[in-house]
Amino acid sequence: MPFRIRFLGFMACLVSALVLALAGHAQHFETSMQSQRQFDEHYLPRLTLVLDEGHYDMIVEAAGQALTRSASPWKWQILRLRGLEALGRWDQVREELPGLVKLYGNEVVFLAEAHRLHVAMGQPDEAGNVLRLANAQAQSLPLKSRGAAELVALGRIAAALGADPERILKQFYGAAKSKDPKSVEPFLAAGELALAKSDYARAAQEFRGGLQLSPRDPNLRFGLARAFWPGDREEAVANAQRVLEVNPAHAGALLLQVEQMLDSERYAEAEPLLQRVVERNAAHPVAWAMRALVALLRDNDEDLAGQAVEKALELWARNPEVPHVVGRGLSRHYRFAEGAAEQRKALAWDPGYLAARVQLAADLLRLGGEEEAWALSAEVARADPYNVLAFNYLKLKDQLAAYETRRTPHFTLRMRPDEMKIYGDRVESLLEEGRTRFLNKYAVDLSRPTLVEIFAEQQDFAIRTFGELGGGGYLGVCFGTVITVNSPGSHASGTTNWEATLWHEFCHVVTLTATRNRMPRWLSEGISVHEERLRDPAWGQPMTPQWRERILRIDGLTPIADLSSAFRGAEKPEDLMFAYFQSSMVVDFLVATFGEARFRSLLGNLAKGEGINEALAAVYEPIESLETKFQTHARAQAQAYGGGVDWTRPEDLPASADPLAAHPKNYWLRQSQTLELLGESRWKEALRSAEAQILLFPGYTGDHNGHELAARAARALGDDGAEANALRAWTRQSAAASAACLRLIELDQKAGNTEGMRVAARQQLAINPFLQPAHYALGCAAQAAGENAMAVESFQKLLLLKPDNAAEIHYRLGQVLAPSDVEGARRHVLEALLEAPRYLEAHRLLVELKARKSS
Known part of the structure; x- marks a missing residue:
């Protein structure tokens, strides 16, 4: 009895000490117990919560005391091993685990835990032996006779053996949910399986389901953070912070925040968090891998990075996760070649490490090594048919197979064939212009052609760029020698200037090359916006x-x-x-x-x-x-x-009976006055007010600027000249004023202003090259100016867009081609007559062409 008294006393003191700290999870023990075993079993779940809150030392001690007295000592052993793992006491785990496997070899829950620990220590043979033992145990009892914890453990074992994920989710985790509707373990296991397959939406669904049962569970919350990480960093970090509110020592949550800080180049902020991890677990491989990353990114110190890597590999000398983490971090800073080298190292250590294989495929796609990237993706898909990233890449490969590729000495341009015909030439000429300008200015030599891919579908752009759906706010991305851009015809674009976007991204190619991809994001983006404005004052911000x-x-x-x-x-x-x-x-x-x-x-x-x-x-x-x-x-x-403009918001001005009279230079009051007059259809007064707004500050081109409002008033008055002048002033300062360009084309056509038509049409085509009125106007302007080659090009592109006035376009092509290509002109006139058999002008032109041919 003396031992029992000491043990009960210890546990009572332990729990009493933890009452306040553990938010009620560990409570005062009852003064009397029916038996030691009842005591042990009753408090095991509560002490599991104590573990989840990060009191690892206490748990190791408490579990060590309890496991010899429990009816299920293997449950306490799992708790103790997890505490030892969290503290980095791997020597003890390595020493004790083989004997424990022999002792508890008939308990599948313990075997699943033992397998995980052997894998973490880089012991594939031991891990394989445990799997075989667990697989044998799985045959000893029908699944319907298993409890929820056993079903979850068997699901984890099945996953390690490569079983079909859908079968695991249904046969094991789904059954466990039915067996014990209050258990969170099936949700945790299902979410982790989905994460392993890069199915982040399914993972988030599973973790949320578990959190409905246990809102404070840090493991579920951390899983949700990981599920958000690829697509919503803000939400991921917020969930990681909630994990730390429950368990301030949670290494995964701390390291997720570190990764966010490293991506934002906040190295000084990351250091204390890394220190918190290694103070608890001096051998944490990911923490040391991230310290190596800091040494490379911030300090450019390969020796210091090497020392950190040595620490990371103390537990497992060929742990593929270490170079994988380092390489992934380098790639996030656009150092793809170095990142790819780290993934190759990881694969040399463990050819079956699929995370490195997928990351290497992503790196190679950004480096232009597409064939190897596709091969790697296919390998991953064969090894794991449910890997979402590999599936996405192979789907992208099939989509790109239908694209047209145009190669020049300096560029490889890939677009959908129909789009290539419409504006591929303009893409090429703009890139060549940028290359000439930037290479001279920044004294850079591009040793290989730049790959430029323009995606007609936003989802293909997202998969090519990010490996998954999303990224709706991005117009284009540069990876060094690879540029991916949303087509101006996609729903993600069409309201911005695609020429400015392409110029911006190609500038990245040059500056990233000039710095060997070692420049902070702010400088890279700042230069590109700076160069946009130099190329065209209406571009840039x-x-x-x-x-x-x-x-x-x-x-x-x-x-x-x-x-x-x-x-x-x-x-x-x-x-x-x-x-x-x-x-x-x-x-x-x-x-x-x-x-x-x-x-x-x-x-x-x-x-x-x-x-x-x-x-x-x-x-x-x-x-x-x-x-x-x-x-x-x-x-x-x-x-x-704005010079002397008063930008004070009206709500911040002192009250006045006539605010505009009291503050005649206030832009917002003048704008409000103009809008009010337009709303009341007082067009002349509105035009005068808009002109006063322009006079106050002509450089403002945002919503309801003076040029826009003056054009609206002038149009209502039927004053085409005033409207055109206002729209022209607006489009000179804004590169994305699509509606203004289209209206200008109408007005200039009506006025016979062919030069105005040409300028407005070119501006519109830089916003959206698929709008028929712009091609028509450019063709007509070129025809009027005798620029027949330009006219032919514009009209032919217009025909590809299937215009309603196809007969007229064919007729105009006949007119333009007649002096130099009678047969070509004749074919287009016949096409015009097929479209409109009574087209009198076409009949006359056909007769004229026949006469020319005869002569």
Whole structure:
């Protein structure tokens, strides 16, 4: 009895000490128990919750005391082993586990846990032996006689043996849910299986189902965070934070937050979290792999990275997860060649490690190594037919097989054939223009052709770019020598200027090459927006009243040193757009203040491996003084925006009987006045007010700008000239004013202004090359100017779009071709007559062509 008294006393003291800390999970023990075994079994679930809250030392001690007294000691042994694992005490696990397998070899739940631990320690032979033993045990009792915990364990064993996932979900996890509707384990196991197959939607569904039963369960919550990670980083990090509220020591949640910080280049913030992990578990392989990543990304210190990798491999010398994590992180920073090398190392250590195989396929697609990427995807699909990423890549391969590929010495262009015919030539000429400009400016040599893929379907763009559906806000992405772009005809585009997007992305190709892909995101994006504006003042992002207001706030500007985090940490679309704008302002400032030669030196220093802040200090001056000067510069630009315009919002103005008379330079009051007059159909007064709005500040091109409102009033008055002038002023400053361009085409056709038609049509085709009126106007303008080659090209493209006035287009082609190609002209006139047999002008032209042929 003395041992029993000491044990009960220990447990009572332990639980009493934990009462407040454990939010009620561990309560005071009852003063009397029917038996020791009843006591043990009663408190096992409660102590499991204590484990989930991160009190690993206490759990190891408590479980060690209890397992010798329990009717089911293997359950306490699992609890103890998990505590040892969380503390990184792998020597004990390695030493004890073989004996425990022999002792509890008839318990499938314990065998499933033992298999997981052997795998974690890099012991494939031992893991295989456990699987064989577990498989034998599985045959000893029908599934219908198994409890929920056993069914979950058997499902995990079946998954390790490569069984069909749908069968596992139904036969094991589904049955476990029916057997014990209150158990969260089937949901946890099903979610983890879905994650392993990259089926994030199914994973989220399973984890949510479990959380309905146990809202505070940190393992389910962490699973949900992982399910959100590929598509919704903000939600993933929020769920990880909720995990840490329950278990501040949860290594997975801490490392997920670290990964987010590394992606945002917030290395200093990541360090304390990594330290928290290794303080608990000094041998945590992923934590040390991420420390190696910090050494490579921030410090460019391969020796330091090597030391971290050595620590990561202490438990398992050829753990493929370590190079996989390092390589994945490098690839997220656009260092795809280095990332691919790490995945190859992982596969050399374990050819069956599918995560590395899929990541290598993704890296190769970004490096232009498509054939090997497709082969790798097929290998993964054969090994795991339910792997969603592999399935997506192979589906993409089939889609791309129907695309047309055009190769030039400098570019490989891939588009859908019908789209290639419409605007492929313009894509090629714009890329060649950019190549000539940027290679000279940045002193870069592109040693291989750039692959440019333009996707007609947004979902194909998403799979090619991200490996999964999503990414609806992206117009294009550059990976170094590969560019992927949404077609201007896709639902994800069509309201932006695709030429500006392509220019922006190709600029990335050059600057990433100039820096060997070692530049922060803010600098890369800032240069591309900067170059957009240099190419066309209407491209890129201009200053706006909203940006002005933001800059002038005390905390409106993100410090340069933290600017990359503004992209990953953007909570709303406008936050992301401002990150682009501020980045371009920094580039504008550096070039204007210090010159282009020193800016090229900055890129050169980055290519040598210097961190951005060190490079800025070496080329310019310390980051602190540079920051002060930039802030002054940015605020001066914001103050100067609009000259003497009053940008105060009406709600912030003092009350007045006639606000506009009291504040005649307030833009918003003037805009409201114009809109009010338009709403009342007081067209002349509205036009005068819109003209006053333009006079106040002609550079504003946002919603309800003065040019737009003046055009509306002039149109209502039937004043075509005033309307055209207003629309032309608007389109000169906005590269995406599609409606204005189309209306200008109508007005210029009516007025016979062929040059105006040409300009408006070209602007419209840069927004959407599939609009028939733009091709028609460009063809007519070229025909009127005697530019027959241009006219033929425009009319032929228009025919591909199947216009209602096909007869007229064929007739015009006949007219244009007549001087140089009588037979070609004759064919088009006959086509016109097939469309419209009574087309008198076509009959006359046919007679004329016959006479020419006879002569």
